[in-house]
Structures are given as structure tokens and as C-alpha cells.
Amino acid sequence: GQSLEQPSEVTAVEGAIVQINCTYQTSGFYGLSWYQQHDGGAPTFLSYNALDGLEETGRFSSFLSRSDSYGYLLLQELQMKDSASYFCAVYNTDKLIFGTGTRLQVFP
């Protein structure tokens, strides 16, 4: 079977750093992506990791460990606008499989 696990909810304050973890179990693994979705909005691509290590894009970084079937999204200098749901998604052979999402709430 295939499964992705991530925390259902995370809270933090403005300016803080938060890490959203994702563990996966799947076959035919190509890489791990992260998407952001504001309430009522479209999922928006944030990052993609095919190889082990850290990828940095501005305030957001994403990490992958293929041997541990584990990745995380790191959000720094949190802003109120970062309040949204974050989904990890595995590229599996020929499709993208999404996790259930982590709802991030940023407080002033």
C-alpha cells in the first residue's frame, strides 16, 4: 500500500520557525513535493526534492531522506499569510499522491 503521514495541525507565532514532517510508504518513488493551499484556494507548488538533502527557496526549505522515507518543510520568519494547509506529495511512478495535509496557524 501507499501512505503519507503528516501532523494534522501546527501552530506558531509570527517570526518563528516551524517544521512540518512527512513520512511516506510507497513504491516507485521519484521524489517528494510540497504544496500550499489557503482556504478556498488552489494548491500551489512550493518545492520538490528528488535527492537527499536540503533545498532552499527563500523563507521555505525542504528536506528529503530517501533511506528514512522522510521529509520535512521548514518555514522561517513566519508571517500571517503563511497560515494555510501544507501537503506533502509523493511522485509515484506516474502520479502524484498527496498526504492529508497539515494546517498551519500563525498567530501575532
Next chain:
Amino acid sequence: EAGVVQSPRYKIIEKKQPVAFWCNPISGHNTLYWYRQNLGQGPELLIRYENEEAVDDSQLPKDRFSAERLKGVDSTLKIQPAELGDSAVYLCASSAGDRGLPDTQYFGPGTRLTVL
């Protein structure tokens, strides 16, 4: 560059009625996807098109759902008849489809369907 366009944004129907959703992908994108997203869940793939061809419809409930992508551009997803459990957001996404996997997918805003 215009993004993925979907209409309508919202639809409320009674059960057993038909409903259709329309999607216009990003210009030049060969691959088009339809997803269903239930409340509090991640998107789940229903069908994937490569140009006009449906290459993965394994998760599409074919007894009531149908889709088409004429001329390899716009696509329509239809449900007939709708059931209460079909209430969800239906998302369309597209990708360039010319670089093999992985292929970044760009999502539309979705159609929120409520079946009463």
C-alpha cells in the same frame, strides 16, 4: 501567463441530478488532471490526460463519472447522477508533460460541489 481556469466555482444540486465541471489548462500544457478533494483531505487523482488520451482513469468511478478532453485542450468532468457523497471540491491541474516525471502540476481554484 494565465493560470488554470475552472468553472463554475460553486455548484449546489440535488442528488440524482447531473452536473458538469469545465477546465481550461495553462496554454501549451499537454497533461491535464482532475482531482477530488474532500474536506480535510488531500487531492485524490480521478483521471489524467496526455493530450486527448485518458492514460490513467483507474480512480474514476465510471458508473457515474465521465470525462472528456476534446482537441487536447479544455476538459469537462461530468457526474450523472450525483450522490450525497460526491460533495467535494473538484480540482483541475495541468503540467507541461514534455519532460517526463516529475512534472510540476499547476492547479486551478476548483469547483466546490454541494449535493443536497
